[in-house]
Amino acid sequence: MDLATRTVEEHENELGVGEKPRLRASVRFPIALPLHLVASTKQYDAVTDNISASGILFHLDELLPPGTQVEFLIEIPEGTIGAYQTAAVHCVGRIVRSYVESSTAFAAAVIEEYSFQ
Amino acid sequence: MTGGTTKIFMGELTTMEQPEAISVDGMPQSGKPLIRILLADSQAIYRVGMRKVFALEDDIRVVGQVERVDHLADAVVRHPADVLLMEGNLIAGTSDVIPEIVRLAPEMKIIVQTSGTDEAHTVELYRRGVRGIIPRSIAPDLLVKCVRKIASGETWIDNQSVTWVIEAYRSQATSITNPKSQPRLSPKELSIIACITQGKRNKEIAFQLGTTEQVVKNYLRKIYDKLGVSDRLELALYCLHHQIHKKASDQEGAMVVKAGVNGSASH
The missing domain is CATH 1.10.10.10 (Winged helix-like DNA-binding domain superfamily/Winged helix DNA-binding domain)
Incomplete structure (x- = not known):
């Protein structure tokens, strides 16, 4: 499968425009999707609570300390966005916030780089 | 600033002579970084008044001025500035002037002086990249403070405008998820x-x-x-x-x- 990693600059080049960032921040979509995460060589399974183009909130079994570098794969179910097979987004990011609520661990991460797979 | 002489030609761009207080490396003797200002105002009285206000400040220097909006793009290119102080009426009824200025000089911060404010206009100005909106009747010391804040990368926004901008953000976020x-x-x-x-x-x-x-x-x-x-x-x-x-x-x-x-x- 072809990777399509894009930075903001690449994205702007791709559109052929040098548009300035808009005032609006990224919109968070309340979508629950399975997430496979690797942090400090350990693997975790998690579920997303909300996702935006710049960050993600998810819950898992363990509390991840802020500052942890993470890599994760968000699974997109078959047929939901036109692909008649499971699609996935591979992301590289960093935990910026974590907390426990009703004995469930939550973590928020910024997405520094992503690629569709 | 000890003040260099000024040449003003109505309707044309002009640059100021190098003030004596500016050292060769572009840093004022006060040690503060120099803030270069470009003035865009259709009224000579305002341009003169603002220059007098800034002339008292060691770290602020007016590098050029323009009377008409169609001279602005040229001025932005010919006179690199840190801050553009612009009369709101100059861009009334236009939609492409600010994006064009931002495109030509992305590092330059724009301040717009308006006679009155309304929600849609205020939100639109900030959306297009303006860093601050101030009234025409602003006090000189506040004007200087505003210029320094904006030159240092901050946004100058009053409480009412904050509410308007946040409301605009909310309604945009709502419409995108609705x-x-x-x-x-x-x-x-x-x-x-x-x-x-x-x-x-x-x-x-x-x-x-x-x-x-x-x-x-x-x-x-x-x-x-x-x-x-x-x-x-x-x-x-x-x-x-x-x-x-x-x-x-x-x-x-x-x-x-x-x-x-x-x-x-x-x-």
Whole structure:
């Protein structure tokens, strides 16, 4: 499968425009999707609570300390966005916030780089 | 500032002589970084007044001035400045002046002086890249403070404008997540979105659809504008959240069924 990693600059080049960032921040979509995460060589399974183009909130079994570098794969179910097979987004990011609520661990991460797979 | 002499020609650009207080490395003797200002104002009295205000400040230097908006682009290029202080009336009824200035001088911060404010105008100015909106009647010391703050990278915004901007942000965020306000996407746009979520690049999409990369770029720009998203991931999330493809295929199915029923009835 072809990777399509894009930075903001690449994205702007791709559109052929040098548009300035808009005032609006990224919109968070309340979508629950399975997430496979690797942090400090350990693997975790998690579920997303909300996702935006710049960050993600998810819950898992363990509390991840802020500052942890993470890599994760968000699974997109078959047929939901036109692909008649499971699609996935591979992301590289960093935990910026974590907390426990009703004995469930939550973590928020910024997405520094992503690629569709 | 000990003040160099000034040459003013109405309607033309002019530069100020190097003030004596500025050292050769461009740093004022006070040690503060030098703030270069470009004035754009149709009224000479305001330009003179503002220059007098800034002349008292060691770290602020007016590097150019312009009387008409059609001279502005030229002035921005010829007289690099840190801050553009512009009369709001100069850009009244225009929509492309500020984006053009931002494009020509992305590092320059823009301050707009207005006689009165309204919600839509204020939000639009900040949306286009203005860093501060101040009244024409602003006190000199506040003007200087505003220039320094904005030159250092801050935004100058009053409480009322903060409320307006946040409200605009909220309503935009609501409309983007509200299924009722979804725009219609053509079959071609839907297939481009599907290709994107499969990780295809523009060139590959163009090849698959039998068109050029530029056409795909144009489609993408249109899709982004329609949906109010800003990149591929946000586009995928939007489609996922609103089940765009499922709805499209449901509609397609309903049309096929309807056509079938009509076809049977006619036989």
